[in-house]
Amino acid sequence: MTRSDLLALTPDTLASLANRGLVKRADKDVAAGSGPEVTVGADGTVRGTFPDGTETALPPGRGLDAADCTCPAAGLCRHRIALVLAYQRGAPDEAAPTADEPSADWSPGEFDDDALAAALGRTALTAAHRTRARGYSARVHRPTAEDPAPRVELPSCTVRFPVPHELGYALTDAATALRGEVITLAVWAFRAADAEQRTEVTVGGRAASGRTAPTAAADEALRAAVALADELLLDGVRQAGPVFTGSLRRAERALAATSLHWPAGAVADLREQLDAYTARATRHTPERLALLLAELHARHRAADHDPAGVLGTAEAATTPLRRVRLVALGCRIGGSVRDRTAETYFAHADAGIALVLRTRWDLAEDRSPTGHDLATRRLLGSPLHALATANVVSEHTTRAADRTVVLSRGRIAATSITPVGSAWTELPESLLVRDTAAHLRARGERPPRLIRPRVEADAVRVIMVDAVDEIGYDPAAQRLEAVLRDPAGNGVHVHAEYNPLCPGGLDALAAALNDDTVRAVSGTLGRARGRTVLDPLAVLTAEGVTVPDLAPGAGGATLGTAARPSADPITAALEAALTTLADAAHQGLRHLTPATRTALAESAARLRRTGLESAARLLDDLARTLHDQGAPAAAPRWVTAQIHLATGLELHREDG
Missing domain, CATH: 2.40.50.140 (Nucleic acid-binding proteins)
Known part of the structure; x- marks a missing residue:
C-alpha cells in the first residue's frame, strides 16, 4: 500500500507543520544513515525503528501531530519527520505524485461533517457551529498549477490544505487551541463557494437562521452610531467638543462588543478625525470626515443584504497565532505635531496575505523627528530600519480581523530578526x-x-x-x-x-x-x-x-519633470462636488454659509454639463430640501448624494 499523503509532504509543508530547523536535522540524520528502519503494515501504517530504540508509527488518515512516537518530546518530533523523509526516499519513483495528476484539482468542500468530527473532534465542530450561527465571511483560493494547495482566508487566520483529500495535514496560522474550529470553518467556506461558484462567500448567519437583521443589541449599537453621525453632520466639526468625542468612544466600544468591527473601525477613525481637527493636525481633512459619515450610513443601509461582510458580524476581534515567519515589505511614516506613527508591512507567506504592525510615539514639544530619525528607534529589540527590511520569526503573535498584528516584545530573540535577502522573490503568487x-x-x-x-x-x-x-x-x-x-x-x-x-x-x-x-x-x-x-x-x-x-536627506536632489496627465472632466466634476459636500458636512448642515449653498448649485450644474444627470439631481434635491424643509430633512439626502458620488468616483477611477 502506497501512502500518497506522505509522498505529498514537501520540505516546505513539513517545515510549516514543525519548523525548518527540525526538518533540516531530520534530513541530516537520514542522509547520515541514522534514520529509521521503515516497514509498512497491511493497513498502511508506516513504522520506523531508530538506532536509539525509538519507535514511531504513522497510521493512515491521521496527521503527523496525531502519530505515535516513544520519544519524550512534546509535540511534533524529529523522529516523525525523519520517518516521513525515510519513507519518501524508499518509495519507487513512479509512486511520487506529479503536478499533472488530477488530484491537484480538488476541493476541501468534499469532507462532510462526520469526516470533520472524526478528524478534528466533536468539540471543534461544536465551536464552529456557534460561529456559523452568527455568520462569517471568507475568501476561497482554489488550487492552481503554481499554487496547488487550496486555501481559505478567514477573518483572523488562514487555512491551507497542502495534501489532497487529507484533513490531518491542514495548516493554519491560528493557535493550536483553535486549529480544529478554523479548519472546519474553512471546509464550510469551500462548500459554500463550490455551491455558489464564487470566491468570496458569507457562511451562516442570515442564510442559516433566517434572520434579516443583526441581533437586537448589535442593531441598537449601530443605530446609536448612525445617530451620532447625523448629529455631527447637522452641527459640524466646530460644535463637536469633548462630550461628543466621549460619546463616539462609547459607541465604538458598543459596536466592538457586538462584533460589528467594521462600523466600530469607522467610528474610531471618525473620532481620530475630530481629535486631529482639535490638534490642528494635517491628517484631518473634510473629505475624509465626509467619507466616514457616509460609510456608517452605507453599512447601516446594506446590513440586511450581507451582515457578515458589511458589518464584520461574528468576526473575532483578535486571534492568537502560532509560530509564524513574516517577511518585511517596508514602512510608512505618519503623524502630527504631537506624535509619530510607523506602519510596518509584512508578508505572511504561509497565509499568502500581508499584515501591518502599527507603532506610535508621543512627542515632546521641542521634538519633530523625521522618518530617518525614527529609523533608529528600537522595536522588538531591533532598530526600525532593520525590522522594516527583515525576516521575523515570532512565537507569540496576535492578529486582528483587520489584519493588523501585535508582536510580543519579550518573546522574540535577537536572532529571530534577519535581513530579507532573497525572501521577496520566494513569496507565493498571491503576494x-x-x-x-x-x-x-x-x-x-x-x-x-x-x-x-x-x-x-x-x-x-x-x-x-x-x-x-x-x-x-x-x-x-x-x-x-x-x-x-x-x-x-x-x-x-x-x-x-x-x-x-x-x-x-x-x-x-x-x-x-x-x-x-x-x-x-x-x-x-x-x-x-x-x-x-x-x-x-x-x-x-x-x-x-x-x-x-x-531614508536620510533633506530632499534637495534634482529630479526631472514628469508629464502632466490630461484633464479628465468627469473626475474633476465629481471631485468638485465631493469637496462641496465635504465642506457642508464640516460646517454642519445647520450652519451652511451662502458660499457653500451657491457651490452646491454650481456643482450640480457642472455635473449636468458633464453628463452626470443622476448625480446632479441628487445635489439639486439636497439644495431644495435645505431651502424648503431645513437641515434635519436634508441630512438623508446629503448621505445619498455622498454615497452616490463617492462610489461613482471610485468606479470611474478604476475603470478610467
Whole structure:
C-alpha cells in the first residue's frame, strides 16, 4: 500500500507543520544513515525503528501531530519527520505524485461533517457551529498549477490544505487551541463557494437562521452610531467638543462588543478625525470626515443584504497565532505635531496575505523627528530600519480581523530578526506579482469601498520589475511618477506623494528606481484612470531593500519633470462636488454659509454639463430640501448624494 499523503509532504509543508530547523536535522540524520528502519503494515501504517530504540508509527488518515512516537518530546518530533523523509526516499519513483495528476484539482468542500468530527473532534465542530450561527465571511483560493494547495482566508487566520483529500495535514496560522474550529470553518467556506461558484462567500448567519437583521443589541449599537453621525453632520466639526468625542468612544466600544468591527473601525477613525481637527493636525481633512459619515450610513443601509461582510458580524476581534515567519515589505511614516506613527508591512507567506504592525510615539514639544530619525528607534529589540527590511520569526503573535498584528516584545530573540535577502522573490503568487494585469483581473469584482471589509494591506503586493521606462517629478502635485514594466510587459505607474515627515523619501525612491539592478517594488497595487498604479513602500535592488520613508536627506536632489496627465472632466466634476459636500458636512448642515449653498448649485450644474444627470439631481434635491424643509430633512439626502458620488468616483477611477 502506497501512502500518497506522505509522498505529498514537501520540505516546505513539513517545515510549516514543525519548523525548518527540525526538518533540516531530520534530513541530516537520514542522509547520515541514522534514520529509521521503515516497514509498512497491511493497513498502511508506516513504522520506523531508530538506532536509539525509538519507535514511531504513522497510521493512515491521521496527521503527523496525531502519530505515535516513544520519544519524550512534546509535540511534533524529529523522529516523525525523519520517518516521513525515510519513507519518501524508499518509495519507487513512479509512486511520487506529479503536478499533472488530477488530484491537484480538488476541493476541501468534499469532507462532510462526520469526516470533520472524526478528524478534528466533536468539540471543534461544536465551536464552529456557534460561529456559523452568527455568520462569517471568507475568501476561497482554489488550487492552481503554481499554487496547488487550496486555501481559505478567514477573518483572523488562514487555512491551507497542502495534501489532497487529507484533513490531518491542514495548516493554519491560528493557535493550536483553535486549529480544529478554523479548519472546519474553512471546509464550510469551500462548500459554500463550490455551491455558489464564487470566491468570496458569507457562511451562516442570515442564510442559516433566517434572520434579516443583526441581533437586537448589535442593531441598537449601530443605530446609536448612525445617530451620532447625523448629529455631527447637522452641527459640524466646530460644535463637536469633548462630550461628543466621549460619546463616539462609547459607541465604538458598543459596536466592538457586538462584533460589528467594521462600523466600530469607522467610528474610531471618525473620532481620530475630530481629535486631529482639535490638534490642528494635517491628517484631518473634510473629505475624509465626509467619507466616514457616509460609510456608517452605507453599512447601516446594506446590513440586511450581507451582515457578515458589511458589518464584520461574528468576526473575532483578535486571534492568537502560532509560530509564524513574516517577511518585511517596508514602512510608512505618519503623524502630527504631537506624535509619530510607523506602519510596518509584512508578508505572511504561509497565509499568502500581508499584515501591518502599527507603532506610535508621543512627542515632546521641542521634538519633530523625521522618518530617518525614527529609523533608529528600537522595536522588538531591533532598530526600525532593520525590522522594516527583515525576516521575523515570532512565537507569540496576535492578529486582528483587520489584519493588523501585535508582536510580543519579550518573546522574540535577537536572532529571530534577519535581513530579507532573497525572501521577496520566494513569496507565493498571491503576494509576488509577475503579471499585474492578470493579477488584477483575477481579483474580480469587489463591493464599493464604503461597504467593503475594513482590511488593512489588502492590496499590498511585491511587483517584479523587468525595466523602468521613465521617472519624473510633478511639482504641482508634489509627486514622483515612474513607469515600470513587469515581466509580462505590463506598464505599472508608480505614484509617490511627497511626505514632509520624510523629506529624503522621494530622492531615495528615485535613486533606487534608477539603479540598473532594481528587481522588485513593494506597495499598494490598484487601478486609477484605467491604468495599473502602485503606491510604493520599498524597493529591492542588488544592494538590498530601500525604504524611502526611513531614508536620510533633506530632499534637495534634482529630479526631472514628469508629464502632466490630461484633464479628465468627469473626475474633476465629481471631485468638485465631493469637496462641496465635504465642506457642508464640516460646517454642519445647520450652519451652511451662502458660499457653500451657491457651490452646491454650481456643482450640480457642472455635473449636468458633464453628463452626470443622476448625480446632479441628487445635489439639486439636497439644495431644495435645505431651502424648503431645513437641515434635519436634508441630512438623508446629503448621505445619498455622498454615497452616490463617492462610489461613482471610485468606479470611474478604476475603470478610467
